[in-house]
Amino acid sequence: MVWQTIWGQIVDLSLVAVLLRLMTPILLASLGGLISDIGGVINIGLEGLMLMSAFTSIAVGSSTGNWAVGVLAGVATSVLISYGMGFFSLKMKVDIIITGFAVNIFGSGFTIFLMSKIYGMTGNYSPTGAPRIPVVNIPFIEDIPVLGKLLSGHSLMVWIALLSVAFCMFLIYRTPYGVHLRSVGEAPYAAQSLGIPAKRIQYSALAWSGAFAGLAGAFMSNGLTNMFVKDMTAGTGFLALAVVLLGNRNPIGILLGSLIFGLASALATIVQTVPNSPIPSQFIQMIPYVVTIAALVFFALRNKRRLATMP
Amino acid sequence: MKTKKFSALGVIFLSIALLLSACGGNTNNNGGNAPAPDNESAGGEKINAVYFVNSTLGDKSFFDSAEAGMQKAVKELGIKAKTVEGGTNQADWAASLESLVSSGSYNVVVVGTSQMKDITIDLAERYPDVKFIFFDDVIDGVPNIYSMLYSQSEGSFLVGAFGALVTTSTELKGANPDKVIGFVGGMDIPIINDFKSGYEQGAQYVDKDVKVVASYVGDFSNAPKGKELTMAQINSQKADIVFNVASAAGLGTLEGANEKGVYSIGVDGNQNPLYPGSVLTSMLKNVDQSIFRAFELMQKGELKLGTSEVLGMKEGGVGLSKDELYEKHVPQAIKDKMVEIEDKLSKGEITVKSSL
Secondary structure, rough: HHHHHHHHHHOHHHHHHHHHHHHHHHEEEEEEEHHHHHHOOOOOOHHHHHHHHHHHHHHHHHHOOHHHHHHHHHHHHHHHHHHHHHHHHHHHOOOHHHHHHHHHHHHHHHHHHHHHHOOOOOOEEEEOOHHHHHHEEOOOHHOOOHHHHOOEEHHHEEEEEEEEHHHHHHHHHHHHHHHHHHHHHHHHHHHOOOOHHHHHHHHHHHHHHHHHHHHHHHHHHHOOOOEEEEOOOHHHHHHHHHHHOOOOOOHHHHHHHHHHHHHHHHHHHHHHOOOOOOOOOOHHHHHHHHHHHHHHHHHEEEEEEEEHHHO | HHHHHHHHHHHHHHHHEEEEEEHHHHHHHHHHHOOOOOOOOOOOOEEEEEEOOOOOOOOOOOOHHHHHHHHHHHHHHHHEEEEOOOOOOHHHHHHHHHHHOOOOOOOOOOOOOOOHHHHHHHHHHHHHEEEEEOOOOOOOOOOOEEEEEOHHHHHHHHHHHHHHHHHOOOOOOOOEEEEEEEEEOOOOOHHHHHHHHHHHHHHHHHOOOOEEEEEEOOOOOOOOHHHHHHHHHHHHOOOOOEEOOOOOHHHHHHHHHHEEEEEEEEEEEOOHHHHHOOOOEEEEOOOHHHHHHHHHHHHHHHOOOOOEEEOOOOOOEEEEEOEEEEEEOOOHHHHHHHHHHHHHHHHHHOOOOOOO
16 A cells, blocks of 8 residues: 555656755755855754745745745845854854854744734734746656656746756856865965955855755745744754765755755655555655765765775 | 832722722622522632633634634623633743642632643642643642543544545545545554544444555654655545544645545544645544633633543534535535534434443
8 A cells, every 4th residue: 555655656756846946945054064064164044044045035025925935035144144144153153053053043033923924923924926936847848758757847946946957067166166165174374374355265165055945945945835833844954964064065966865854854744644554654754864864874884985995 | 118118009909909908798698599699609719710722822723713613702791711822842841830730829720731641630639729730631639620521433434434424425526436535644653543543433334345554653743744645546546535533734725636536534623724625624622612601601600620531422522513615515415424423413313332
């Protein structure tokens, strides 16, 4: 029964659609985490940034009637707060981890505060008829049986997330900026002694992480759903940090990590809906995390073996 | 100087109080069997209540509903009442509530939710003169606490029957031939499963073949996940009506059902207007009515302090939300059938087993 259902979903490719939807916020947020990590200023405030962006984008989007303006406003807010993090951690020398925690707590509380002040609600804000990030239907391809379902009908943000992977590859490994970023992350003082403006690079690394976290947050409130619910990110920002490590600190690895996690989540979603399932729901809800840990162990063992065989 | 003024004021107040009490005694003596004035409980003391909100008002659901009940009691029963918002910091609640109780200005305290249970029991034992009306959890055996719980199993029975009627309906456009109805819970915990058990019993009561598919979000805030689970129920199991028991995460459920052109059932408050025509009805916990009822009983001297009650259909503790949207979008045949089932529940002809 369970296998039949899963197989049915794989055959009619709706699993792919679910997988891509679930993967996108994690992928975007972990790309943000990656750039800050490479720059040596690991941003653990992703969760708070996502919440702020999620709220701003739906609020601005619904009041202007334009999703693009909403998303941009969300990203701008997130980048602004990231600069604030930079100010405190780089200029005022507050520990970056503590700054990140502060942002997480701030994001959760401040969005509720704004929601109650602006809309008079404390739990959720769901405007009717708010615009949302459009779905991309590719002409001609959408009519081809298998390919159509595989490539067409996904949210624009899914494509942005996938393109972001390529963009990050390029940014980190093919530009002078990327070289500077990596050197600053490895040894900031050495980089500074060579004339690389370490502080400025780290500021920009935080800003990039803010931009990607902003996109992820905007997608949660404006694409996946059309509402803001308090604490709606529900740990996605922290998962993203795990995916950064799972992905071995490189964009392709992160794409793979997000895919594994997204696939596990999609499967858990389907398995849960099987009626009278003998498996307790708690176990099913564990699947994504168990798979992630298993993958982490697998990659760690493989790396270890590779290191061992090196001369 | 200052103390003089205060003592003068004190004397004045005392004399007024004496005068008033004398007057009260007189009328009663002269009138013989004259009815006691409205705002006196059987014990002879005025009800001066305070409602402590262990959060903030404005949730459009639970706490606001209780506040409405307080206002109604003030208007119709003539009690004195004040509402104090405790804020979202859980650490402050115990101290704030204790300062209200120890001030001695109030003789009745209204407070609710399971998070406040231990705090309330502790205070009730230390301040035996204050009466407590406690809602949404059970406290037994403390002589000055009356507690009431809403029978979510009976309420869910109603919406389960409603769901079964919808999925077997031929009049509703979104209903498919598969007899499957959905349930999205917040967490796999006893309270939520009590909803589920009632929902299943209700569905089975209408049609033995109706299957219930249940999923759990894992928390009460992840709306995107709530939506994803709902879509999976609709896509892979052909559910055509889904019951949201996941608080804020359940808003995703309502949105998912709306997007797929099928139906959903709201919870706790009236969620029908969120997606008109898709959210067909909501299961209500009538907190306002229950609080009003408690004050009414207290005035008559019939409130059973020291016990707890489960308020079901009969006591008006739970019910369906029947607003104009319900009237507009639900077929007449289903409405009639629901009235019949409600009637049977209140008369006790149907008994719902609680899984708690």
